Amino acid sequence: MRESYVVYANPNADGYITSVNSSEFLTDLTGWVEIDSGYGDRYLHAMGNYFPEPLMTGGEAYRYKLVSGKVVECTAEEIKEQEEALKPVPGDGVTADDVLNALLGVTL
Amino acid sequence: MIYVISKSTCGEYGVRDIQCNANWTSCPYSDYARIPDELVEGILATQGYCDITLNDAGTAVESFTAREIPSVPRECCGLNTVLSVNGAKANSQGEIYLPKNMLDNSNFASAINQRGEDEYYGTSGYTIDRWRAVSSLRVTVASDCITIKHEGSANSAFTQYLGTDAKLILGETYTAAIKLKDNPVVWGSVTKSEADYDMAITLDSGTTVRIAGPTDRLLVMVVPGDVLNIEWIALYQGEYTADTLPEYQPKGYAEELMTCERYFRVFRNGAGYVSASNAYIFSPLRMRTTPTATVKEIGSIRTQGKSVTPKSVSGVTQFAGGSFRLTMPGEYGSANYAAELCEAKIWLSADLGEG
Numbered sequence: 001m002r003e004s005y006v007v008y009a010n011p012n013a014d015g016y017i018t019s020v021n022s023s024e025f026l027t028d029l030t031g032w033v034e035i036d037s038g039y040g041d042r043y044l045h046a047m048g049n050y051f052p053e054p055l056m057t058g059g060e061a062y063r064y065k066l067v068s069g070k071v072v073e074c075t076a077e078e079i080k081e082q083e084e085a086l087k088p089v090p091g092d093g094v095t096a097d098d099v100l101n102a103l104l105g106v107t108l
Numbered sequence: 109m110i111y112v113i114s115k116s117t118c119g120e121y122g123v124r125d126i127q128c129n130a131n132w133t134s135c136p137y138s139d140y141a142r143i144p145d146e147l148v149e150g151i152l153a154t155q156g157y158c159d160i161t162l163n164d165a166g167t168a169v170e171s172f173t174a175r176e177i178p179s180v181p182r183e184c185c186g187l188n189t190v191l192s193v194n195g196a197k198a199n200s201q202g203e204i205y206l207p208k209n210m211l212d213n214s215n216f217a218s219a220i221n222q223r224g225e226d227e228y229y230g231t232s233g234y235t236i237d238r239w240r241a242v243s244s245l246r247v248t249v250a251s252d253c254i255t256i257k258h259e260g261s262a263n264s265a266f267t268q269y270l271g272t273d274a275k276l277i278l279g280e281t282y283t284a285a286i287k288l289k290d291n292p293v294v295w296g297s298v299t300k301s302e303a304d305y306d307m308a309i310t311l312d313s314g315t316t317v318r319i320a321g322p323t324d325r326l327l328v329m330v331v332p333g334d335v336l337n338i339e340w341i342a343l344y345q346g347e348y349t350a351d352t353l354p355e356y357q358p359k360g361y362a363e364e365l366m367t368c369e370r371y372f373r374v375f376r377n378g379a380g381y382v383s384a385s386n387a388y389i390f391s392p393l394r395m396r397t398t399p400t401a402t403v404k405e406i407g408s409i410r411t412q413g414k415s416v417t418p419k420s421v422s423g424v425t426q427f428a429g430g431s432f433r434l435t436m437p438g439e440y441g442s443a444n445y446a447a448e449l450c451e452a453k454i455w456l457s458a459d460l461g462e463g
Contacts, residue, residue, distance in 0.1 A: 005461070019422040024461065025400050041397045044461040048398030048424040055423050056435070060383060
């Protein structure tokens with residue numbers, strides 16, 4: 001009987017899924033949680049094919065999380081919260097605009 | 109000289125040289141020079157006629173028999189449908205399937221080997237491009253062949269999953285041929301029936317080749333202790349004899365490499381941008397499906413005048429236009445700066461598996 005491919009998710013400390021892979025390619029399962037199994041590209045090449053959307057939004061918010069071992073899609077509010085938390089605080093460091101202005105001789 | 113088969117006003121079929129007399133007059137054919145019987149027979153044979161009898165003068169066809177070709181019109185003037193090429197049969201529509209090797213990377217004297225190892229052994233996995241070994245199979249890449257050796261106790265196999273445009277067709281016959289080093293070519297044929305999960309072809313050499321469906325694989329079965337030095341292997345649609353078996357034609361290294369790179373490639377450098385915690389590296393390459401990235405050497409991300417070692421490749425995203433993007437977590441400082449991945453060795457696999 002042929003064996004199916006096991007899909008694993010790698011959650012961070014908050015449970016957000018940061019990566020997906022399959023039993024075909026993983027050699028060390030430390031930190032990986034089994035979430036599904038099956039045949040075909042969706043399971044074999046789970047990294048880029050298991051979920052219909054990329055794991056992160058353009059604002060680098062995670063779209064999926066593990067809740068009690070089950071995959072749950074983050075709500076729009078959760079995504080917005082994540083993206084807000086990732087925005088740089090003014091004064092935290094030199095931004096790209098700061099560098100550009102410096103090059104142009106603009107005094108802040 | 110151009111010869112045509114024509115029917116005269118006398119009602120007789122004849123062969124005429126059209127340069128001799130553009131107008132067909134009448135019998136007898138005294139205006140026409142004798143042409144070799146073999147030439148006439150050859151022309152008529154290609155036009156679907158057989159059992160040809162010429163008159164004593166060799167200037168007319170006294171009798172002939174037309175081959176039975178369902179749905180293919182037989183005409184006395186002009187060319188009929190060619191019946192066969194190298195033994196490939198015409199189907200009911202008079203169409204001919206020219207023999208095409210259904211396998212990729214089949215010329216082991218010049219094998220595509222992007223993984224770059226001289227020898228593959230251990231747990232099941234891909235070896236040279238497109239070929240997967242089941243455990244206990246040692247695959248050695250030589251300059252003129254590959255050697256597969258079974259070092260375990262159970263049956264093993266050297267396998268290629270057939271591409272999406274090479275699916276097996278119910279009711280069709282397939283022929284597998286293998287050339288082992290210092291041996292003549294051996295081959296066998298089998299017809300795919302619905303009940304068969306796999307079809308076994310036992311070659312004269314004792315080697316068993318299996319064509320398996322519905323997962324559509326070709327497996328070279330290897331029993332314990334077997335050592336096979338394989339120069340090439342082919343799979344054709346159709347049934348062939350010793351006289352009609354197609355001569356093996358390597359596709360050529362460039363074409364094979366281009367095909368293999370749809371399934372596997374090594375990614376070493378690319379450009380993109382960084383955020384504070386991720387590098388996004390883009391590539392215009394197109395593969396069979398969104399590939400899985402496996403890091404062999406992580407390389408470095410050059411950005412903002414510094415070199416940062418990424419932590420991993422956490423994801424691959426393929427875009428509609430065919431390009432794709434690697435996501436590489438790390439600590440990159442400020443966001444929206446240009447970045448370049450350098451000196452990495454990342455395996456990108458879109459290889460086929462159990463469907």
